[in-house]
Amino acid sequence: MTIKRVYLVAGELSGDILGAGLIRELQLRHPEVEFRGIGGPRMLRLGMNSRFPLETLSVMGLVEVLKHLPELLKVRKTLLIDALAWQPDIMVGIDAPDFNLGLERKLRDSGVTTAHYVSPSVWAWRQGRVRKIALAVDGMLTLLPFEADFYRQHQVPVSFVGHPLADEMPLENDRQGAREALGLTVDQPVLALLPGSRANEIRFMGATFLMALEKVCHSYPALQVVIPAATPQRSQEITALLADFPALQGRIVVIQEQAREAMVASDAVLLTSGTAALEAMLCHRPMLVAYKMAPATHWLAKRLVKTRWISLPNLIAQESIVPELIQEAATPDAIASELVQLLGDNTARRALETRFAAMHADLQRNASRRAADAIEALIAGQPLCEVSADG
Template structure:
């Protein structure tokens, strides 16, 4: 018998995208299926009856969460009561772990199968949360292989479904054509700089990154520097910093957005840790990851974070393949030295590009289809298949 009722709760735009892909697969397999819960326009287009707007759960920061806590508790109570009355085949929380894992636990205790799609960073910090997750879900769906390894070690049923970014981005890209589109010289080397999308990242990283780029331009007299600005405000902030680095005059091209194009056009990328590092890997480009934060934040992070690496390429490979320069180590001189080595050593750079292409192919798994497979297994009480992730060791 096919699935008939699915309860889904997404809390932000990325969850709406993932949820819509999953629903599309389930709709194709189960034509009479019904969906209820919380989602955005993409999930609603796939047939979701959304009880609250997607933005209801999009609360960031401690003060904001405390301010909205009574409302969030009321929303969770409403969803719990409705799901229990409706009796879905399975309830799926998509990201938003602080809200969803509590709801999943309540519904599982009430006898409803539950799954969580997109692992919280429990492998990196507050690892004790895995005990709560184990009580809350019948299955965890992860985007990355090392996350699945963590859950297997803690005996939580898990499926590594692949990353939608890897599905979306092509295995082949054209560096020369992209340079032409961006108005760059096709014969001169290109450095892409991505200092982050938040104002505090520009404040902490901007001067360091630009100083490193200035040193590189003095060493490599044909180097072109391209900097994609995440917004008009970020562009203004970057522009105001550039005046202090005269060696960058005539060398820098500022872009509005187009971060992916900047990376594809480049020979090397300098970026802050985060999703941008994964995207650079999926563009198959050599990179240096550097990050600075407020001293107190760094002091706390060193004591809380339990991983050997901060960048996703290294975490996926489970070894250091990308230089990571954090806090005091992220000096302009150290960054320039690492980038200069990448620019000079063409064989090593091309070998890294080939390795990234192999890792990309291993992550390109048709995430929505595999997620639907996993949801069907959990809903029907079947074990989640333990597969070779096909990525570690490359």
Template sequence: MTLQRVYLVAGELSGDILGAGLMRELKAHHPNVEFRGIGGPRMQAEGMESRFPLETLAVMGLVEVLKHLPELIRVRRTLKAEALAWQPDIMLGIDAPDFNLGLERQLRKAGITTAHYVSPSVWAWRQGRVKGIAKSVDGMLTLLPFEAAFYRDHRVPVAFVGHPLADEMPLENDRIATRQALEMSLDSQVLALLPGSRANEIRFLGDTFLAAANQLCQRHPALQVVIPAATADRHQEISALLANYPLLAERTRLLDGQAREAMVASDVVLLASGTAALEAMLCHRTMLVAYKMAPMTHWLAKRMVKTQWVSLPNLIAQETLVPELIQDAASPEAIAEQLSAMLADETSRHALEARFAEMHATLQRNASRRAAEAVSLLVAGQPLESVDGH
């Protein structure tokens, strides 16, 4: 079946990247396909006729959403009317679930095939949302295998397409060459320290991480530390905190960005939970995940989150491969103790690096191509099982 019209709605930069890859693959098999909806510069370069700027949907936080709600309602109403008038073969929401799932449900009720690319964290909290998702989409495209298993359990058609980061990052990396590029010693052990990219994360984790690394430097006199600062503001904040730890400051390279290089160069990584943990896994590096948040946020999270783990490597493996120290457990002493044990156990580190390389390979599936296959199957009215072998 030939695709002629695809309606895509992306909500942020990561969605624009996913959308552009999907569009490229769809055009390879359907040269005359047209695209409309919302996309950023990458999607527009692939032929998207974008009705609103990409940033329109990138609203974070309850207060901000409420402030922009009238505009968001107007945008959704406009997109719905245009999609119904254009009659695409399929409408695909890319992330932005709070906006897209509602639009998908409205269009599906009107008889248009719909799908959603990138699962919301429904497996972790507010699992009852899966009932609404089942009414909104003909198919869910997930980046991670445990997400697909959740949807299968709830009888929602799903395809695990793989993770674009896994496609982007090589299955082999060179620790020595990376250290040379960063002008670091080849003989000493290296700790990569990633306290987070947001100001709040530095506020809650910065001192804890640096205090732990300082203790580690006392235990391991030859240890080198590398800290990639996500932004200029984070660089300034970390520099100010480092001034309180003269020993650590002597041993530390503070980088502008280059998080992947820092992780590849390291023997062990200390990081905040989030996408960084997935990247560390894809760099095949032993890690410790530690996280702190405001006490009220932690109190709520403990009651709402339904998963045994918070870090993606553990969730993907469905077992504890990575130690997780959360809130009060994330003391400098506890972190230093765990990291010291990791640095001392070379055999376990190498075994975990090999396991992470295997997990990387399972995620490296050419996500854009598989997503395009899933879209074509949905439009043809065929089941999604053949996309991921289930």
């Protein structure tokens, strides 16, 4: 079997990472394969033809999506026409379920094989969505084993592929080497601060994080802080914010990307929720998750979301191993208090690093290979291979 054309639609930077891994694996098997849709910088470097910039779909929050709905619907209609004209072997939506599942449904109804890579959180809220998912996709590719169990219970074809980041990141890392590479003092404490990859996350959390840092620095005068900016635009926004915090001048280093290097170099990580929390876990670094959103979005989320946790390390462990400060709880004082405690307890930090290393090993499944296996099976009309968490 030869695959010639794959239509991919990624919704944000985390989807770009997954999409790039899938592209690389399919290119190894099918050297002439072409890719089209929406992708980010990693996917573009591998030759993908992106019809819109990645940030087109990077809208955060329920209320914010409503503001951009007319534009998003226009983009989806354009992609539908484009995909049908191009006639791909398969269309794979990567995350962004509110956007992609509608596109997948229309393409599947038109005879195109469809898959969705990264399960929406149907196990946490709006479980009735699984019926719409069953109509939209020929197969679901999940990153975590408990997600695959949910789909099997609802008779949706599924393949647990593991997480590509767990495959990509080493089970051992070099804190001292990372500090030297970033120009940090090796024997002084380091905090990695990841305020988010979206403009709204900087707007909601940036100043709060910096106010907390001012307080932490009273307890740790030698603390070094590294802020990896996800994009040049985020870097400009962070730099503008820092101008209002002269007391932090000289101790904060803003770097372009290199989030992973910053986390490996750190003793602890302060971040918003999302894939960054998983990356911190895969770097085996203790973390504090603090998150705010628009008040109306939070009001809706409180009434819809049933899960106890928002961070992936806690969801994977199914217990509270990472502190979470959400909305009103995410104050500068509360964040500073948690960080001072985390930085000061060497025994607890080492225990968390050991726990995270074990969780990392459990998620290493060669995910991009398994995702490519699933794509080939779907195109060939074969059932998805059921892979156990131990397999």
